[in-house]
Amino acid sequence: xxxxxxxxxxxxxxxxxxxxxxxxxxxxxxxxxxxxxxxxxxxxxxxxxxxxxxxxxxxxxxxxxxxxxxxxxxxxxxxxxxxxxxxxxxxxxxxxxxxxxxxxxxxxxxxxxxxxxxxxxxxxxxxxxxxxxxxxxxxxxxxxxxxxxxxxxxxxxxxxxxxxxxxxxxxxxxxxxxxxxxxxxxxxxxxxxxxxxxxxxxxxxxxxxxxxxxxxxxxxxxxxxxxxxxxxxxxxxxxxxxxxxxxxxxxxxxxxxxxxxxxxxxxxxxxxxxxxxxxxxxxxxxxxxxxxxxxxxxxxxxxxxxxxxxxxxxxxxxxxxxxxxxxxxxxxxxxxxxxxxxxxxxxxxxxxxxxxxxxxxxxxxxxxxxxxxxxxxxxxxxxxxxxxxxxxxxxxxxxxxxxxxxxxxxxxxxxxxxxxxxxxxxxxxxxxxxxxxxxxxxxxxxxxxxxxxxxxxxxxxxxxxxxxxxxxxxxxxxxxxxxxxxxxxxxx
Numbered sequence: 001x002x003x004x005x006x007x008x009x010x011x012x013x014x015x016x017x018x019x020x021x022x023x024x025x026x027x028x029x030x031x032x033x034x035x036x037x038x039x040x041x042x043x044x045x046x047x048x049x050x051x052x053x054x055x056x057x058x059x060x061x062x063x064x065x066x067x068x069x070x071x072x073x074x075x076x077x078x079x080x081x082x083x084x085x086x087x088x089x090x091x092x093x094x095x096x097x098x099x100x101x102x103x104x105x106x107x108x109x110x111x112x113x114x115x116x117x118x119x120x121x122x123x124x125x126x127x128x129x130x131x132x133x134x135x136x137x138x139x140x141x142x143x144x145x146x147x148x149x150x151x152x153x154x155x156x157x158x159x160x161x162x163x164x165x166x167x168x169x170x171x172x173x174x175x176x177x178x179x180x181x182x183x184x185x186x187x188x189x190x191x192x193x194x195x196x197x198x199x200x201x202x203x204x205x206x207x208x209x210x211x212x213x214x215x216x217x218x219x220x221x222x223x224x225x226x227x228x229x230x231x232x233x234x235x236x237x238x239x240x241x242x243x244x245x246x247x248x249x250x251x252x253x254x255x256x257x258x259x260x261x262x263x264x265x266x267x268x269x270x271x272x273x274x275x276x277x278x279x280x281x282x283x284x285x286x287x288x289x290x291x292x293x294x295x296x297x298x299x300x301x302x303x304x305x306x307x308x309x310x311x312x313x314x315x316x317x318x319x320x321x322x323x324x325x326x327x328x329x330x331x332x333x334x335x336x337x338x339x340x341x342x343x344x345x346x347x348x349x350x351x352x353x354x355x356x357x358x359x360x361x362x363x364x365x366x367x368x369x370x371x372x373x374x375x376x377x378x379x380x381x382x383x384x385x386x387x388x389x390x391x392x393x394x395x396x397x398x399x400x401x402x403x404x405x406x407x408x409x410x411x412x413x414x415x416x417x418x419x420x421x422x423x424x425x426x427x428x429x430x431x432x433x434x435x436x437x438x439x440x441x442x443x444x445x446x447x448x449x450x451x452x453x454x455x456x457x458x459x460x461x462x463x464x465x466x467x468x469x470x471x472x473x474x475x476x477x478x479x480x481x482x483x484x485x486x487x488x489x490x491x492x
Contacts, residue, residue: 021204021256024276025211028163029203031282032190037158042284044472046154049112049161051469052292052445053123054487055452056111057104058087062455063369065347066107069232070100083135086487087456094128094135098188098242102127102235108369109231109351110297112290112433114161115333115401115409118168119300120180122286124234125160128188128242129153130484132195137481148195150483151476156191158287163187165286169404170277174218174337178270181237182215188241193248205254206244211266212258213240223340226349279404289407292433294444296367301334301409302357303431308413309361311426316362320381322417326389327425328358329412331397339391347372358413359385400429409434446470461486 021029037043060066071090072078083097084090090100102124105111111123133148133156140147164187173180189206198206216237220229248254259266260275267275291300298306305328316323330339340353350356350372359382360371370376397410414425430436432444449469453462465486468475475483 019257019260021208021254022259024259024278025204025207025256027278027282028186028190028207029200031163032159032194032203033198033200035159035282037155037284037287039158039284039288042158042287043154043476045287045290046157046161047469047472047475048292048442048445049123049157049287049290050126050150050154051449053105053111053126054086055449056108057101058456058487059110059369059452060104060107061087063107065228066104066231069103072096081138083131083138084484084488086130086484087489089488089490092131094131095239095243095246097131097135098128099232099235099239100127101131102184102238103232104235106234107231108297109299110293110369112292113300114165114168114286114290115300115407116165116169117172117402118174118180118183119333119337120164120168120183121234122161122164122187122290123157124181124184125164125188125191125238125241126153126157127235128192128238129156129160129195130480131239132192132242132245133480134484136196137479146197148480149476150478150480152195153480154476156195158284159194159282160187160191161286161290162282162284163190165290166278166280166282167276169279171271173215173271176270176272177218178215179218179221179233181233182210182213184234184237185213185241185244186210188238189244189248190241192242192245196245196249198245198249201254202248202251204256205252206241206248208254208256208258209244209247209252210241212255214266214270220348221337221352223342223349226352227346228348230348230352289435291409291431291435292441292445294433294441294448296357297351297369297372298357298367299338299352299354300431301331301338302354302411303433304409304428305330305334305354305358305411305413306361306367307428307431308411308426309358310365311428312413312415312423313362313365315423316415317365319417320363320385322419323385323388323415324418325416326358326362326385327412327414327416328354328389328391329394329397329414329425329427330354330391331401331410332393333398333401334411335391335393341386344377347374350377353386354391355386355389356382358389362415407434456489457487 082091189210400408412427
């Protein structure tokens with residue numbers, strides 16, 4: 001006789017009904033597709049951000065370790081009328097061009113930054129934005145299409161900054177071991193799809209695939225594995241965003257619960273089961289509050305520490321052999337990311353070491369990208385001074401760092417000598433380039449851009465770019481392909 005089976009052994013099949021898309025992905029898609037930035041402050045800041053970011057990219061070409069990664073992914077894989085790579089003669093497909101530009105932007109750790117629960121560099125997205133805009137604008141000459149202007153680029157930058165930065169405000173990816181470049185991938189995917197004229201569904205597809213990719217591990221930013229990947233990781237992320245956008249335009253499907261799917265989604269697999277918090281709607285807040293690196297290519301938590309060191313340089317330069325202790329007072333985030341002892345193996349190691357950067361400032365009275373190179377790092381005074389440094393957290397600095405009304409990045413420095421004397425305790429709360437010091441910073445940002453242009457381009461071309469860049473109305477109306485032509489350096 002046949003008997004029916006029942007009881008605890010029965011399966012409970014998972015429903016295969018597709019859910020509605022995750023709310024945060026919908027918010028990102030709606031913002032990318034429909035928001036038109038109108039804030040004059042945001043547009044003007046985006047203009048300065050474009051200048052600064054391109055200048056950082058050009059300066060990076062001086063360094064062979066960066067230059068060796070540029071060009072096509074395999075020899076000969078160039079694309080006639082493709083996207084240009086500033087400061088070079090390369091014309092590439094937009095995915096590889098995005099990697100090139102993104103790699104150059106981040107190489108020296110000198111472009112803008114954003115500090116919150118998560119850290120990052122929103123201008124990393126310019127690699128994908130600029131490559132795609134140039135490609136689309138050049139392609140429009142060969143057929144139907146739209147010739148994009150620099151205004152389109154500025155608006156895309158505002159939106160990419162906003163997506164990355166708002167996601168970073170209260171969601172700490174570093175605490176679960178993930179690198180902030182995953183936010184670059186998602187932001188670029190969203191704005192790139194919108195730039196291509198993609199629909200809301202296509203933007204959702206690109207964004208969901210961006211989350212489904214998971215995320216890079218932060219290990220290459222931290223001891224004992226710090227290395228050069230931290231300088232090309234953002235280029236890799238922004239190029240992936242462009243690729244996902246192009247795939248979405250071909251009709252590639254998306255995944256509606258990429259974040260929230262039980263057991264398989266981003267939250268459960270990579271974020272400890274927690275969902276994201278968005279403390280404010282998407283607008284233009286991040287671009288208006290972005291932090292520029294003006295004076296030195298230092299990891300941003302150390303910017304004020306280096307300012308303190310420079311203030312003390314003249315007073316201590318001739319007494320460094322008499323130093324008994326260097327007290328550095330800082331915020332918790334700086335301790336977590338750049339407080340480092342022991343040997344430093346490469347430039348990437350050094351530009352993420354609080355003690356090294358402070359020592360350079362005290363010894364030399366300046367800090368440039370050259371100070372991270374092996375030749376300078378061999379100076380025995382640096383490690384002798386590092387060995388005498390004591391780093392402690394000031395809880396108030398940490399609270400002010402997290403306060404949305406302050407967002408300070410405070411550091412203090414004080415030197416104690418063997419004879420019992422000491423310097424004053426020098427405190428800097430807001431680094432040059434912070435919104436609270438924006439008026440002081442912009443003239444210096446312009447000088448920085450001018451110097452970076454001169455590192456790669458002929459004087460006449462530099463002046464042409466400067467004249468255009470300082471005229472916001474003319475800059476906005478310039479076709480992207482014409483703008484990019486100004487940065488082409490063809491081989492002799």
